Amino acid sequence: MTAARRTSEIAAGILPVALVIALWHGIALSGIAPPVLLPAPGAVFARLIAQAGDRQFLDHAGITLYRLFAGFSIAAVAGITLGLAATGAGRWKAWSSRWCACSRRCPRSRSIRR
Numbered sequence: 001m002t003a004a005r006r007t008s009e010i011a012a013g014i015l016p017v018a019l020v021i022a023l024w025h026g027i028a029l030s031g032i033a034p035p036v037l038l039p040a041p042g043a044v045f046a047r048l049i050a051q052a053g054d055r056q057f058l059d060h061a062g063i064t065l066y067r068l069f070a071g072f073s074i075a076a077v078a079g080i081t082l083g084l085a086a087t088g089a090g091r092w093k094a095w096s097s098r099w100c101a102c103s104r105r106c107p108r109s110r111s112i113r114r
Helices: 003-030 041-052 055-087 090-099
Strands: none
Touching: 003 041, 041 055
């Protein structure tokens, strides 16, 4: 990878973030939104740096990340399980028939013709 290409890829990654921060700063300065609802980016980043050294802030951030990943994991497992069940994958049917006794008693839908 050449240096010019690497520089252009980095710039392409930074540009959207810089545009969002510039838009945020412009709206905060124009007074469209009150500072209570939309503080300036500088105030937010200053508060973030001040809070980063606080143990309680780090504890709360850790709990939030734990909940985020736990919820995502639960949703992913449920989604994949339901997706496999909905497609009627052969291996899934073989595995689920052993574990799910209720699947054997479910009548076939009459609206689906095979």
